[in-house]
Amino acid sequence: MSKAKIKGKYFVTLVLSAVLAFSTIFSAYASTWTLTGDTNVHDPSYIAENGTGTRWVFSTGQGIQVLWSADGQAWNRGTQIFSSEPSWWAQEVPNHTKLDVWAPDIYYYNGKYYLYYSISSFGSQTSAIGLVTCTSITKGDWVDQGLVLKSTSSNTYNAIDPNLFADKNGNLYMSFGSWFAGIYVTAIDKNTMKPTGNSYRVATKDGGIEGSSIVYNSSTGYYYLFVSIGACCQGVNSTYQVAVGRSTSVFGPYYDKNGVDMKNGGATVLDSGNSAWKGPGGQDIYGTNVIARHAYSVAENGAPKLLISxxxxxxxxxxxxN
Structure with missing residues (x-):
């Protein structure tokens, strides 16, 4: 065998090895994480705690359900946030179901963790967004901060599914809303961490829209509005899909890939599920490189499970x- 053939074979081997290595790295980085343990969840909100590296997920359920993981893969059930109802719940939403709390959203700011959540009765526009805070999730020194925003049948919006986010200058905002008149955005006061000023509609969708999550990506210069469209909570028959639009402004307009304004029903679908997972939605974006959501497991008769990608x-x- 000539040296040329040996060199050629060696070169091809190197190229193939490099391609395989790159493919392995890329697929590991761009894939859904392998999760074990207790992953039963609905409407998850994900965060990595400062100083400890512990990952936490807060979700819909009795008193706000809690999961924790040391490595982001093996998950354990933690202690729910509320063991009893704050007195203001019954005053603001008298027909809500006891400790049933929906779609929490966790946000770290200025040395504290802010956990927003909603209470309502299914299909009702009488709803409220509340806030509880702590200095350490591990310690669990949670303090009820009361009502943030409420809605009644006289409002156009529905005060559920809160999501706190920062604009490119560090100003704070909250998106919220579900069905009815769609998704809204309002400015947040950094001292009270509650709304200041008016709320502005940014998205509507026939057939259902909720679970908003907005993030600014400095690399692209756009704000991205992630939503769940369709219907949840029907196990494998759920029609939830994760969709997105983008804007150069916090208050929109947010356009989908086809240039349709999300206020007029625009939405580019990112995830419509597959043969194993139905009705993906309730998504939460952590930073700009992690997305958590739930989907209904076909193998487990429609149980809602945590997925992170x-x-x-x-x-x-x-x-x-992926």
């Missing part, structure tokens, strides 16, 4: 994940 961005500045 690496969020990627294509050359045109649109998000995707």
């Amino acid at each position: 690496d969020l990627q961005w294509d050359s045109s500045g649109w998000p995707y994940y």
